[in-house]
Structure formats: structure tokens, C-alpha cells
Amino acid sequence: MAEPTSTEARPTRAHVIHPDIGGARGQRREPDLALAEAVALAHALPGLEITGAEVVKLRAPHPGKLFGKGKLAEIGVRLAEEEVDLVLIDGPVSPVQQRNLEKEWSVKLLDRTGLILEIFADRARTREGVLQVELAALAYQRTRLVRAWTHLERQRGGLGFVGGPGETQIEADRRAIDEQMTRLRRQLEKVVRTRGLHRAARAKVPYPIVALVGYTNAGKSTLFNRLTGAEVEAKDMLFATLDPTMRAIRLPGAGRKDQGRQIILSDTVGFISDLPTELVAAFRATLEEVLEADLILHVRDISHPETEEQAEDVAEILEGLGVAEDTPTIEVWNKIDALSPEAHDALIRADARHEDVEAVSALTGEGVETLIASVDARLAEILDEPRRDDVVDLPFSDGRRRAWLHQAGVVRREEPRENGQRLHLRWTDRQKAAFEAL
Template structure:
């Protein structure tokens, strides 16, 4: 009995392979760095132990097995010796290649898209996140189902009202997946409507939105926690954050006080190179907060050997999302604590001379005062408007609008009258318009 328990508790032994194709060697990423990222992805898969990895150089992919016959046998020997259960291929693998390799190596195999889908499925927490992962997984499964089964020409009979006579099994399976995807899209539409209502409610709050974006594992969540005092999961792990997290916070002022500008800070899912197109489409809604941001903080791991390549990937994704080029953006060069003292000092001098760049360590707090001052300066020009006197009278029972006015910091005096609460205000035209939208009428 004890032996059975021990066997069940054993982690999945995984082996990571990065295929280095000759026609891709002009790309900007080094294969060794790509392999390191793939290993980090594999570590993000729960219950997995990485027992080996390698870069497999290929002149061209074999249609049936991806690798040549000799390479398949050579890798197979290493897999058997390490008692591998799961092989992770850092790249696309066709269903035929997957089936043949699994048969040759007697292991389970996942390609890059399948691995990322597995991680996302494990990490999704919100209802929208779960639905989006399921939709992406079905889209991926549908494509592989078609390619896997069409060559078999398997058919089944029909009664005329379900599928029809002679319907191929693949057509039936495809139809079942399409029906399930339609149901998921309807559910997702309802969830998105709810998110739209939440965004409309936030639009009535006169605070700017600051969105954190960046390559996965760049330190966004650590920075988010440092600025908000929240406890968002922040690990040295790819995709530690999946669902978007938002907090309304008051930034400390540049002198270390507590009366700085109030903002809404949004932490988003990390970007990654070669993100499966199924997930780009499915997770677009979770990145909509970026489209509405008044300021974007592009957090970079400046200590990473391919930080420039990662920054280029993020820029491409932001462009694909349709983020307006006019949106203010600050590059936050994070993890300077991982650099030498001389390099760190040089970066701090660079950021002082380069507009829109801040060198910080979210872990130690170095440079955060300057970052906060930069955030305040970027938002100040657009949001520091002149204030005008005003007055409103609220029913005693209207706690909602009273709370909004006090939270916005526009109430100068309040006293009770026979007809309700009389509030003397000093507010901006924008705050007044927001209040009127909240009230459904005009203020005095």
C-alpha cells in the first residue's frame, strides 16, 4: 500500500527539447536562450520535474517524425535512461508527428501551444479566464482533430436527422466541438457584458488607470505588490499572473508622504514570444484594460540577456492589440538589483537622461520614488485641471453619491438641512461631468 502511494506521488519526469531549425537561425533569439525559456515554461507546469533538456539542430523538419530516424533513436535512448514520462517540444508539432514520436519513445508529448494551454488551464481563476482557456483549448483541439483524422476516412451511418448517412467521424467530432465552442462564446459574451458594466462603473470614478504590461516574469506583480501593498502571486515563474488584477490606490508623494495622486493600477498577464494565436484571440478581453489606460508602464527585466528581444515582442503585441501610439508610456527597467553596482549606477544615469525610462528594483525598492514622481508627472499634464465651486443637495438616504463625492476629495463643507444634505464642493469640469453621469442629471 505504501509503495502505491509513493508511486502516485511521484512527479511527472519531463524532458525539454528546443528544435533549432536551419531556416530560423537568422531570427533574433539564440537557441540556448529559447531553451532556457522553454525550461522555465515547463517549471510552470504543476507536478513536473525537469530531468533533462537539449537543443536539437535540424536542417529541415521530417514530415512524419519532426526529427530524422537516427535523431529519434538517439533521443529515445536518453529518454529511456532518464525514465521520462513527458516530452515537451518547444515549437509546433503536427498530430502525425506527435503520434509517431509518442509511439517511438513511449511517452506523452506536448508541443509549445499545448504546454502553454496546460499552464493557462491550471492558472485561470476568474470565470472569464476559465472560459477563455476552454475556448482556446477547443480551437486548438479542433485543428488537430481535423489533421489527425482526415486520412483515416472513418465513416458512420446516420438516421437522416443527426449528421446524415455516410457522415465521416471527423465531421461529427468537428460539429460537436463547434457546438461546444458556440455555447462557450455565449457564456463568455455574458461575462464580457458584466466586465463592460464594471468598466463603466470605474469610468465614473475620476481616477486615471495605469496599466502594467511586459514580458512574462519581468516583475510586474512584484512591482504591483510594492506599489499597492497587495498580495498578488509573485513568483520567479512564467505566467505567475494570469487573470487581470486591479486596485485603486493612493501613491505616496515624491517626498515619502501619503497624500499623492489616487490611481487605479492594473496588473496584466505576461506576454511571451510565439504566443499561440488561439490564446491571443481568447485573452484579448483580459488586455482591454490596457486599451483604456491613461498611462502604460512597460516593465522590462533589464538583467535578462535578451531584454531587447523581449521588449520587441511586447511592442508587437501592443501594436496588435491596437494600443494607441499617443498613450503615454514609461519603460520601467526592473531587476537592477541583479546587476553589478557599476552597471546599476550606469543605468540610473541613463534613465535620468532618457525621457520615459526609469531604472528600478521592485524587489528592493530602489528607484521607486523616481518612478512614482514620473507617473505623477505624466498624469499631471492631462489630469490636473482647474477646480470650480459647486453645490449639491442629497437626500439623507443617498449614501452612494455622498460616498462618491467624499472619495473624490471634492467636498469642502457638509451640513444637514430640512431637505437633505447640503454639500459645498470644489471640483473639476471632468469630476462634475462624471458626477452628473452617475446621477443621471445636472449638478448646480
């Protein structure tokens, strides 16, 4: 076996700090839990070794260095002992503060926005996702013109905030950044136009869209896989899913003589508190499935100690995206398998008292069949229109539209005719309009 060479890059050693500034962060979150989330964010970025994490209480942020002189020196000693390369500040840091802290501690520094942008850059897979992350990163960098530090080894894809030798650096000049942003917007317009064509094609499909939304790591992808049999990456990691995934599935249709309802299920990126405004704007198009959804499934990690606060964050982001308040929603209380038996039983009783709540375990499958039945029933309330009998004659050459009618489950019977097929249908006005638009 070959001996490891000295050129192998070691992980970037990172230290996480959550500044507890007089409860400035909305006072909704406990500092220790906020720190735990920040550490989880850091673990979501490949190539980092977390050497330490701490909550630092501050009466008020120092305008130039965020921390006071004594606290600066105290933290500096710890960073030197841990041989830290990167400090992650769980909160906003001004360009001046960033520059001064990097000089004071001789480390690279990222604030919460920069870290989330790095994670998104590492996870983006679709062309649109990559372009939108780059655009959001440039908007962020334009205010601070961060340069790459040469003492950090490059170990993965990303934006260059944590990168190292040989990495392309964004020009430290606003005009160059503006030119690059213009170029990216042009490319993005082309991609969005293509998505528009796909969206128009979907509009002709008479299937309702059901969108999974929720706080990151709430278990959306695990539930998506459980419902669809797909293999979307599902890890106990923040932002394990970035690009939207859609699958067509057929509900069982219990109690109906016809086939079960066909729906399109959409898995989306997880939300998070203090989501960078650059990303909310940039990913508006990526989250268009939520804007167009007939029904939203708000997946909550009901075992998390701050599940209520997380639900408030999701509601705020949905409102910021322009999702109407009256959009039909079912709350999915996930991860009931992680509760104690007493809490589990109490939650099931609470579930029974709420019409639009379903308690499930996406991991074990408990409660999922009931959830599916609730989705079917709710869609019936929202979408089902009076069905009427109709007859359509199609020539033999029109196999595509005939196949569409069968796929939509509206064909009661068909008869051969001299020049084609006569199909006896039972359908809604919406299905008829979608058929005529083909």
C-alpha cells in the same frame, strides 16, 4: 508513520527540446536562452520532473517527423534512458509530426502552444479565465484531436493534454468540438456582459487606470505588491499571475495642496514570445484594462540578457491587441538589484537621460518612490484639466453621492442647509460628468 503506498503517482518525467531550425524563430533569440525559457515554462506546470533539456540543430524540419532518421534514433535512446513520459518541443509541431513522434518514441508530446495552454488552464481562477482557456484549448485541439494517454497519471487540473486515467476526453470529432465551443461562447458572453456592467461602473469613478504590462517573470506582481500592499502571488516562475488584479491606491501628491491622486492599478498576465494566437484572441477581454488604460507601465527585467528582444515581443503583442501606439507609457527597468555594481550605476545614469524611463528594484524598493512621482507627474500631463469652483446642494438622503465627492477629493468645504448639505467643490469637467452619471 504510514508507509507510502504503491498507488502514489510519480511525477511525469519530461524532456525539453528546442529545435534550432536554421534561425527560423526570428533569429532574435539565442538558442540556449530560448531553451532556458522553455525549461522555465515546463517548471511552471505542476507535476512535471524535468529529466533533460537540449538544443537540436536542424537545417530544415522533416515534414513527417520534424527530425531526421539519425537524430530521431539518437534522441530516442536518451528518452529511453531517462524513462521519459512526456517530450516538450519548444516550437510548432504539426498534427502529423506529433502523431509520428509519439509513435516513434512511445511518449506523449506537447508543442509550445500546447504547453502554454496547459499552464494557463492550471492557473486560471476567474470564471472568465477558465472559459477562455477552455475555448482556446478547443480551438487548438480542433486541428489535431489529441487524445489522453492512459499511461500518464493525472495529478492536477488542466486540459487533458498531459492527463491520464479516468480523465474526461474531448470527443475526437469536429462536430462535437464545435458544439462545445458554441456552448462555451454562450457562457462567456454572459460573463463578459457582467464584466461590462463592472466596467460601466468603473467609468463613473473619476480615477485613471494605470496598467502594468511586460514579459512574463519581469517582476510585475512584485512591483504591484510593492505599490499597493496587496498579496498577489509573486514567484520566480513564468505566468505566476494569470487573472487580472486591480487595486485602488492613492499617490502621495507631493507638492499639491489637495489630497494625492487616486488611481486604479492593474496587474496583468505576462506576455511571452510566440504566444499562441488562440490565447491572444481569447484573452483580449481579460486584457481590456490595458486597452482602456490612461497610462501603461512596461515592466522589463533589465537584468535579462535578452531584455531588448523581450521588449520587442511585448510591443508586438500590444499592437496585436489593438493598444494605440500613442498610449502614454513609462518603461520600468526592474531588477536593478540583480546587476553588478558597475552595470547598476551605468543604468542609473542612462535612466537620468530618458524622460520616460525609471530604473527600480521592486524587490528592494530602490527607485520606487521616484517611479510613483513620475506616474503622478505623467498623469497630471495627460489628465489634469482646468479645475473650476462649483457648488452642489444635496439632500440628507443622498449620502451615496456625497460620499463619492469626498472620496474623489473634490470637496473644499460643506455647509449644513435646512434640507441637506451645500458642498463647495473644485473639480474638472470629467469629474463633474462622472458625478452627474451616478
